Amino acid sequence: xxxIKGICYYVPKKQPLRECVQSFWQVSRHNQFGxxxxxxxxxxxxxxxxxxxxxxxxSLYDSEFILPRCFVQGYHTGPINLTLPESQSxxxxxxxxxxxxxxxxxxxGELLRQCIDLTLIDQSVDSLWHLLxxxxxxxxxxxxxxxxxxxxxxxxSGRDQYFNKLFTISTSRKLSVPCISDWLCYSPRHLxxxxxxxxxxxxxxxxxxxxxLKAKNLIxxxxxxxSQITYACEFSDQSHFIRAFKSFxxxxxxxxRTRKSKIPGHYFD
Numbered sequence: 001x002x003x004i005k006g007i008c009y010y011v012p013k014k015q016p017l018r019e020c021v022q023s024f025w026q027v028s029r030h031n032q033f034g035x036x037x038x039x040x041x042x043x044x045x046x047x048x049x050x051x052x053x054x055x056x057x058x059s060l061y062d063s064e065f066i067l068p069r070c071f072v073q074g075y076h077t078g079p080i081n082l083t084l085p086e087s088q089s090x091x092x093x094x095x096x097x098x099x100x101x102x103x104x105x106x107x108x109g110e111l112l113r114q115c116i117d118l119t120l121i122d123q124s125v126d127s128l129w130h131l132l133x134x135x136x137x138x139x140x141x142x143x144x145x146x147x148x149x150x151x152x153x154x155x156x157s158g159r160d161q162y163f164n165k166l167f168t169i170s171t172s173r174k175l176s177v178p179c180i181s182d183w184l185c186y187s188p189r190h191l192x193x194x195x196x197x198x199x200x201x202x203x204x205x206x207x208x209x210x211x212x213l214k215a216k217n218l219i220x221x222x223x224x225x226x227s228q229i230t231y232a233c234e235f236s237d238q239s240h241f242i243r244a245f246k247s248f249x250x251x252x253x254x255x256x257r258t259r260k261s262k263i264p265g266h267y268f269d
Contacts, residue, residue: 007263008138010036012146019156020103022094022168024142031084033268038080039249041265042167042213044100044108046072046118050089050133057083060115070129072104072118075199076211078240079250091132091141093149097198098160100159102153112200140157159184163198168246169214175207175234212234219257220264226253 006029012018022043049056049069056067059081099244100108104121118125126146135141138246162184165171173183180203183189192203215233227238235241245253259267 001184003046010138010142013200015180016155017146017150019161019164020099020153022095022096024091024093024138024145026091026138026141028089030087034084036082036084037267037269038082039216039251039265039267040076040078040209040212041216042075042209043096044072044074044097044111045092046070046091046095047090048129048132050091051085051087052089056088057087058115059083060194061113065115067115068117070118070125070269071115072121073115074108074113076189077113077209077248080115091138093145096164098156098163099153101197103149107197109139109195109197109200125245138156149235166210167198169217170212174260177203177207180207196253209248212244215241215253216249216265219253220260226257 006027007208008025008026012021012024045261047067048069049067049071058065058067060076061078095103095108100102131142132141132146135144152235162171166173168181173179177188177191180186180189186194188203195203195206196203199209201209211233213233215229218229218232222229224232226241230238230241233241235244243267245251245256249256251259257268262266
């Protein structure tokens with residue numbers, strides 16, 4: 001478990017939880033900045049808001065809204081702008097894409113570009129929020145939420161595990177429809193339907209999105225030049241890379257590299 005400046009982060013190591021959950025995290029801190037911008041991170045996430053200030057304002061796709069005290073969000077294709085309160089207390093879980101349907105009861109593709117009050121999907125989550133709020137530590141919250149998650153899953157196929165690798169950019173497979181179709185033994189049409197269920201996007205859109213995610217991670221975790229990242233992420237040329245990256249973040253790769261914070265996908269004003 002990592003705990004740095006009010007941020008706790010834990011990655012499950014054991015099955016079956018590891019097949020369901022990418023990570024647990026918690027943020028409890030006073031804010032030095034007034035605004036936080038979160039670029040698309042390619043995750044399905046449940047967030048519990050324990051902040052004492054109820055008006056935690058956000059802007060998403062030109063719409064203003066107040067964050068619910070428990071919400072779920074799917075893949076985003078544009079940045080989220082948060083107006084930060086003086087202090088915040090958030091606890092969250094990042095789900096594996098192929099596990100999200102069993103856990104949430106809805107295909108994650110239906111959550112594309114959305115931030116939804118989770119109690120509208122499952123009213124029992126209101127009780128879960130109260131139970132989590134009563135816990136004194138990050139570890140206790142993780143144990144409680146892990147039990148809640150595992151009661152909802154029935155197991156995963158080999159293909160589910162392959163999709164999890166694909167969506168977490170943990171495979172060296174070429175990001176093309178023919179290559180992924182052969183790997184998963186799906187026809188291109190069946191693959192597109194499956195991608196739509198998991199991400200809300202068709203096959204070509206999903207693979208472009210995965211190339212963007214790979215590029216964002218390399219900008220964060222490597223010293224590769226932007227030309228090298230263009231090649232590593234299978235963009236046709238640097239102009240294509242810049243256009244694609246900017247379409248998701250409103251920033252060029254160079255601008256993002258300049259403004260990025262220690263938290264991948266986040267920068268502050």
